[in-house]
Every structure is written in structure tokens, then in C-alpha cells.
Amino acid sequence: MRKGGQARGTSSRHTSHVRSTTRRDYQARILRVLTYLQERLDEDVDLPSLARIACFSPFHFHRVFRGMVGESIQEHLRRLRLERAASRLKRGTSPVTRLAFDAGYRTHESFTRAFKALFGLSPAAYRRAKRPPVPRRPTPRPRPLEVEIRRLPPLRVAFTRHVGSYSKVGAAWDRLLPCLGKEGLLGGGSRFIGVCFDDPDVTPPARIRYEACVALDVPFSPAGDIGLRTIPGGEHAVALHVGPYRRLGETYRRLFGEWLPRSGREARDIPSFEVYLNDPNSEAPKDLLTEIHLPLKGRA
Amino acid sequence: MKKIEFKDEYKASKKPALLKLGTLSYLSIDGQGEPGGEAFSDRIGALYGAAYTIKMTRKFGGLQDYAIGKLEAQWWAETPNFADSPKERWRWKLMIRTPAFVKKAELKKAVDVLLKRGRSAAVKDARLETLREGRCVQMLHVGPYERERDTIAIMKAFAESQGLALSGRHHEIYLSDPRRVTPEKLKTILRHPVA
Numbered sequence: 211m212r213k214g215g216q217a218r219g220t221s222s223r224h225t226s227h228v229r230s231t232t233r234r235d236y237q238a239r240i241l242r243v244l245t246y247l248q249e250r251l252d253e254d255v256d257l258p259s260l261a262r263i264a265c266f267s268p269f270h271f272h273r274v275f276r277g278m279v280g281e282s283i284q285e286h287l288r289r290l291r292l293e294r295a296a297s298r299l300k301r302g303t304s305p306v307t308r309l310a311f312d313a314g315y316r317t318h319e320s321f322t323r324a325f326k327a328l329f330g331l332s333p334a335a336y337r338r339a340k341r342p343p344v345p346r347r348p349t350p351r352p353r354p355l356e357v358e359i360r361r362l363p364p365l366r367v368a369f370t371r372h373v374g375s376y377s378k379v380g381a382a383w384d385r386l387l388p389c390l391g392k393e394g395l396l397g398g399g400s401r402f403i404g405v406c407f408d409d410p411d412v413t414p415p416a417r418i419r420y421e422a423c424v425a426l427d428v429p430f431s432p433a434g435d436i437g438l439r440t441i442p443g444g445e446h447a448v449a450l451h452v453g454p455y456r457r458l459g460e461t462y463r464r465l466f467g468e469w470l471p472r473s474g475r476e477a478r479d480i481p482s483f484e485v486y487l488n489d490p491n492s493e494a495p496k497d498l499l500t501e502i503h504l505p506l507k508g509r510a
Numbered sequence: 511m512k513k514i515e516f517k518d519e520y521k522a523s524k525k526p527a528l529l530k531l532g533t534l535s536y537l538s539i540d541g542q543g544e545p546g547g548e549a550f551s552d553r554i555g556a557l558y559g560a561a562y563t564i565k566m567t568r569k570f571g572g573l574q575d576y577a578i579g580k581l582e583a584q585w586w587a588e589t590p591n592f593a594d595s596p597k598e599r600w601r602w603k604l605m606i607r608t609p610a611f612v613k614k615a616e617l618k619k620a621v622d623v624l625l626k627r628g629r630s631a632a633v634k635d636a637r638l639e640t641l642r643e644g645r646c647v648q649m650l651h652v653g654p655y656e657r658e659r660d661t662i663a664i665m666k667a668f669a670e671s672q673g674l675a676l677s678g679r680h681h682e683i684y685l686s687d688p689r690r691v692t693p694e695k696l697k698t699i700l701r702h703p704v705a
Contacts, residue, residue: 384569391566394620394627398558428627487690491577492517499690 236471239264240278247283251291252312257283257412267479270466270504272412274477277467282411288314292328295321299337306333355464357449357473359506364443367403367423368395368436375415377456379404382422389436390424401425404484405441410459423483442480447473447504454495458484458502465502478505514576516607520685522650522699526668533642536582536605537561537617539635544597545655553604554581556624556632561606563620568612579607584679592680593659603679605641614638643681647674648701651682654693658682661700669704678703 243264247255260283261271276282281289291313298309310321310333325333329343336342368390372382383402390396407419423441432438447469451461462482470477487499539557543549561578569575584603587595617638624633647669651661666676683699691697 388566388570391562392570392623394559394563394623394629396559396562396566397555397629398562399555400562488687489578491513491515492580 233472236274236278239266240275243275244279244286247287248290251287251294255283255287267477269479269481270477272409273462273466274470275467276411277463277465278471280467288324289328292325295325295333296329296336296342299333300342306337309333355449355461355469357447357465357469359445359475360448360503361445362443362503365401365403365441366426366438367441368426368430368432368438369405369421369423370436372420372422373416374418376406376410376418376420376458379420379422382420386422386424386436389432389434390430393430395426395428395430396424402486403441404486405481406484407481409462441483442505444478445506445508447475447506449502449504451500451502452496452498454498455490455500458500461500461502465504470504475509476507478507480505514574514609516577516579519607520580520683520699522648524650524652526647526649526665528645528672528704529648530645531643533640535608535610535612535638535640537564537608537612538603538605538637538639539632540601540603541632541635542599542601544600545602547598550602552630553632553635556630557581557604557606557636559624559629560617560620560633560636561608563623564608564612564616567616567620567623574609574611576609580683580685581606582681582683584681586679608638610640612638643678643701643703645674645705646681646701646703647676648699651698651700652694653696655696655698658698658700662702665700665702669702672704674704676702677705 243260246260246263257272258268260275261268264271264275266274272283279286295309295313298304298312299306306321307318310318313321313324315321315324322332325331325336329336331339331343368386370382370386372379387396401424403423403425405421405423407421408417410418426438430438447465449461449465449469451458466477482502482504485501485503487501488497490498537557537560539553539560541549541553558578565576565578582605584605586592586601587599588601589595589599592600617636621633621636625631647665649661649665649668651658662680669676679702681701681703683701685697685699686695688696
């Protein structure tokens with residue numbers, strides 16, 4: 211985080227050229243997806259095939275999309291369908307129920323609610339309006355995210371798995387920590403890590419997979435639902451999130467949507483992980499420090 | 511079972527204030543040497559190892575849970591003027607607030623586990639003890655530890671304005687983690703018994 215200025219030197223022109231190339235490359239790949247979606251507003255689209263079209267790792271594709279476009283794929287589709295409905299309201303005479311159905315809504319009421327949220331007017335009022343309002347846009351973002359690239363050794367960890375909402379991962383920690391702690395494996399320097407296999411913008415809460423991990427510095431034979439594994443080493447983009455865990459998604463979006471496309475780097479096809487630098491039992495939520503580690507592919 | 515926490519003990523004003531403390535229980539370890547030196551780091555590790563092992567063994571056994579408190583320390587020297595004494599002669603007691611219901615047998619068991627794991631032998635010096643500091647002057651110090659002298663001078667003047675004098679051992683509570691926070695932003699509660 212305090213780097214950046216170093217390691218530039220003579221290669222800076224080359225690096226910035228590479229960076230603008232990848233930025234354009236990421237934009238071109240996202241554009242392919244946007245065009246594809248625009249032409250298929252009435253079809254069901256699945257994430258793996260969209261990731262293929264954009265040549266992104268399916269692991270991280272949705273976060274890149276969300277970060278660069280400013281809305282999730284579902285939100286993007288919903289907005290395009292509503293904008294199409296708005297244009298048909300103005301230009302045609304189709305009844306509102308018909309347009310609601312075309313926009314993917316089962317009832318007039320749910321369509322009206324969504325339409326009003328986007329345009330600030332009901333479909334009927336929109337049709338009557340002389341100068342219809344423009345849809346609300348995502349708000350601009352604050353200062354750029356600070357990201358440091360770190361080369362990390364492989365890390366041996368003991369873990370417990372959690373399936374369910376991120377807000378409930380505490381239960382996995384409550385199983386893991388007593389089992390390790392009573393064996394003398396925890397202390398002030400322990401590293402607490404969360405491996406996040408799913409993007410909460412994509413996976414329903416009940417299916418989210420998470421592993422609560424503690425790095426081990428001595429041999430340990432696990433029992434019960436505790437497992438051992440190695441988190442691969444290599445280069446990682448590390449972003450610091452300051453604040454409550456429930457707002458981690460915002461920092462993820464900025465890491466994937468702002469930093470990654472400009473970085474000249476590609477994400478590796480393995481999950482990212484979080485390192486918790488302080489203790490949620492003794493710190494206020496606003497003071498919690500979490501590092502997000504995004505594994506990177508080696509430079510070509 | 512509600513978890514026991516010590517959060518209320520970590521509130522202090524940037525202005526000196528008087529407070530009266532009852533008997534408080536701690537897990538502690540004594541030592542000598544400069545802050546940040548080898549003995550100091552070794553003993554912090556040993557103290558936290560004991561604290562986590564005791565707490566998690568209780569939790570595993572379904573006993574009353576509690577939050578591990580912040581690191582605290584008392585500082586003193588054999589010479590009358592602490593600040594003029596060479597750092598390698600500084601004496602300290604590192605402490606972590608621990609509920610009084612934690613028994614000596616639990617500490618002993620934790621020490622055995624940690625020694626068997628090959629952890630620092632310093633853990634053998636960890637103790638459960640109580641402090642009764644009584645009337646104290648207390649103040650929040652923000653900034654590097656090296657600048658505590660200024661804050662202590664304010665506390666001393668305040669005590670004197672109340673007709674009191676600093677007595678006993680200087681005590682501090684580390685609210686910030688020096689590995690994560692820049693020296694200018696370090697928050698430390700300074701406490702000193704008065705009489």
C-alpha cells in the first residue's frame with residue numbers, strides 16, 4: 211500500500227503502455243458481453259457462457275463485470291428491459307400489462323414497482339409525461355483503491371467449511387477456534403483467513419461456500435469437521451478494506467472493476483481470500499481491517 | 511450465556527480524569543528489558559498463547575465465554591526516576607484482563623499444552639493475579655510511546671491540582687496495534703494510582 215512509487219524507473223513507459231492495452235482489452239471483452247446481452251434481452255443467459263465470451267475466469271468474471279459496469283448482470287438486464295419498455299410506452303400503444311410481460315415481470319404491480327424505482331414515475335404517468343425523466347444512474351465512486359502486489363509463500367491452514375450466508379460465517383469460526391486453541395495453536399500472531407468460493411452477487415445466500423482458516427506453524431492432526439489444506443502461494447493483489455464486514459462487497463467491486471482492468475494483470479482461476487487483521491470481538495465494526503487477496507496469473 | 515467483555519474499560523478522555531478502581535483480575539507475566547526487545551516480544555507471545563489456550567479450552571468445553579482483553583502493562587524501575595533509568599533495566603508486567611472465574615488449574619493445563627507444542631518456555635512464568643489500584647488519574651495518549659512523557663506531565667500536574675500525588679506503578683492499556691497503526695495515531699490509555 212505504501213509502494214507504488216517504487217519499481218517504476220526505466221520500464222515505466224513500457225508498463226503504462228501495457229496497462230492501457232489491458233485496460234482497452236478488458237473494456238473490449240466487457241463490450242462483447244454487453245453487446246451479447248443487448249441482443250438477447252428475451253433469453254435466459256448463464257454466467258459460464260458469458261465468461262467464455264469475454265475470455266474471463268468464470269471464478270471472477272461477475273465481479274469484473276459488476277465493478278466495470280457498475281451494476282450486476284441481473285441489474286443490467288433488468289434496466290435494459292425496463293428502458294426498452296419505456297421506449298415502447300412512448301412510441302407505441304401496447305397495453306402496460308403486455309409491456310410488463312415483455313420486460314420479464316409476471317404481474318402489473320411488480321413491473322410498476324420496478325419501473326417507478328428506475329424512472330421515478332409509474333408506467334402510465336411516464337406515457338402521459340411530455341418530457342419523460344432519464345433513468346437513475348449508478349453514483350460515481352470515491353478516491354482510487356490502494357492495492358499492493360505481494361508474492362506470498364504457500365500457506366498451510368486448518369479449516370472448517372461453512373455453507374450459507376456470509377453473515378453467518380461466525381459459526382464456522384466458533385467451531386474451528388476452540389479446537390485449535392485448546393491444542394495451543396493460537397496466539398497473538400495467529401493469521402485468520404477466510405476463503406470465499408462464491409460471489410454473493412451471483413450465488414444465493416444458502417449456497418455460499420466459505421472456509422474459516424488459521425495458518426499453522428507446527429504439525430497438527432485434525433479431527434472432526436476440521437481439515438488441512440494448502441492455500442497456493444504466488445503473486446496476489448492485496449487491497450485493504452476498512453470497516454464492517456458487511457461492506458466488503460464494495461471493496462471487492464472496486465478491486466475487480468477498477469484496479470484489475472488497469473493493472474495489466476489477469477486473475478488466477480482460484481478463489482480469492484480475506485485476511486482478518488484485527489478481532490471483531492474487541493474492535494468496533496468501523497475499525498475492522500480486512501485484506502482482500504486476489505491471486506494473479508504470472509506475467510506472460 | 512452472555513459473553514463477558516471489557517469494552518467499557520477502554521474508554522478514556524484526552525483530558526486527565528480521576529477514577530476509582532476496585533479489584534481487577536488479570537493474566538500476567540513479568541519481565542525486564544527494553545520495549546520491543548527480544549524478551550519483551552517473547553513474553554507477549556507467551557502471554558497471548560496462554561490467554562487464547564485458556565479461553566478456547568473453556569469454549570470447547572462449553573464453559574462461560576469471554577473476550578480476550580487488550581494488552582496492558584505496568585512499568586517501573588529500581589531507580590526512583592523511571593525515565594532516566596537505562597531501557598535494558600526497565601521492569602514490566604504484561605497483562606490481559608481475564609475474568610476472575612478462570613482458575614489456576616486452567617492456566618496450568620494451558621501451560622502444559624503450550625510447552626508440549628514447543629512454544630516459548632516463558633509461558634511458565636504466566637500468572638493469574640489481581641490488582642487493586644484504587645484512586646487513579648487516567649488519560650488517553652495519542653501518538654508515539656516515546657512522547658508519553660508529555661502526557662504524564664499533564665497527569666501529574668492535574669493530580670497536584672487536586673491535592674494528590676502520583677504513587678505506585680505507571681500502568682498503560684494499548685488500544686492500538688503498533689503493527690497496524692502509524693506512531694502518530696497510536697492510542698494508549700495511561701493510568702497512574704494517586705494518593
